[in-house]
Amino acid sequence: MAPPAAQRSGTNRRAQFGVFAGYLLASAGAAIGALLLIVSLVRPEAFAGLRTMASDVTTSVGEAGAAGRVGTSNFFDAIAGYYEAGSKNAQMKEEIAIARVKLAEARALEQENEQLKAVLGLAQDERKPIAVARLIGSTSVSARRFAYLSAGRNDGVKVGMPVTSPMGLVGRVLEVGRTSSRVLLLTDSESIVPVRRATDNVVAFAEGRADGSLRLRLISLGINPLEIGDVFVTSGAGGMFRPGVAVAMVTELNDDGAIARLLSNPAATDVVLVEPVWQPEAVAMLARPLSGPTEQGIEEVAAELPDPPASPPPPPSIAPSGAAAPDE
């Protein structure tokens, strides 16, 4: 396409000046962009206010879409259900028989659990979720894995709170707006969750990988004890996530751990729960010595704590903001 006449300034002084000013403004824009980029790479939490304002404005649109997504999937499931009714019926009868037995077993276990807890003197940990919300959308263009949540400060959501679905852990709240918030999904490369194997106490860190799976790094070195199919749950170390929430299942073994598949696929979850931070004191304590513990810092923390904790202290390498990675 031929350029319009206005593009060629010729000898017209005014047009020449206009072209020059255009380049000047564009270069200034690029320079400001570079500065902002450096600032936000050094301090990821900078400009959170601006971002949350933008997401607050746009979530009302997104929420309608999220409701639509759930609605359509239900619709197709309902149609598909008619085609498999007969075989499903037989299968379900069999399953229900097994489930009855399992239920009885579970009741017994529950009773035993209560008794043991009573022996130990543990209070029943009744935690109510802070908010029930929808995952509206995610940063599907960028290399980072954030999701937008339809609950914010008005619903009591605070930075750092874990986000779970009935299937397991989804992520944690990173930035909070008035009616929306931004969630760091488990599959983001900056997300690190302390986990343990559900059956025993093999502990590991679950790090996000770019392709939507998790990388499990074992803390204790030695022979890799993992097997394909092992389920990992949160260990509670670091104090942010309540222990015992399902996280991932091992699909592939490697030298220092395994690659695991996320159990609660965020794409398949419609409604998620925002839970309170499990042990806020521990998180606050860990947040301080980001550059390694100093003498003064240790004293300060020791002065604040009422008495030394009974359990061994959690590994100090988990930063609650997700900005720092453990150096191993």
Next chain:
Amino acid sequence: MEKLSPTARRDLFGSKINRDHSPALVHGVPWLSIILASLVPMLPVIAPAPVVPPLAFMFLLAWRLLRPGLLPLWAGFPLGLVDDLLSGQPLGSSILLYSLTLIALDLFELRFPWRGFWQDWIVAAVLITLFLLFSAVFSGARLDLLHFWLLAPQLLLSLVLFPIIVGVVAILDRLRLLRVRRID
């Protein structure tokens, strides 16, 4: 007069008599379409990996290639800002890349004033590739080889989609130039 062809007073953009282009449409449609494309993260898609093409950037390219001079050279700053606020990239990454793209396209146009479809597509392909690569580098994620492998499907999808985006922009351009304003 009745014998006159009925199409003589009309063209693609509406009646030629007593009607004119609306300034709001003429200047608003490109900005609005790019900003709407920036709202893609609010679509109900929870992606496990970067899969969706950078639609806002592609709309910017398409408008710039189809109608040079319509978007001012400084448009990279406001449009990049809107994109950065929602895209999950650190603030400033799109501002920088959009501004540099607009400058690069202006210089390219000085060199090649007459272009065709293929040339536009090649230019867009190069710029989209660079945009995705630098976006990944600026994203603040810990990068490994896997990350760049994962860019490949997104990149291919973007390149294939670009002519379609150009088609959409052409339709929007027709909408932009509709004569809707009545002249008294």
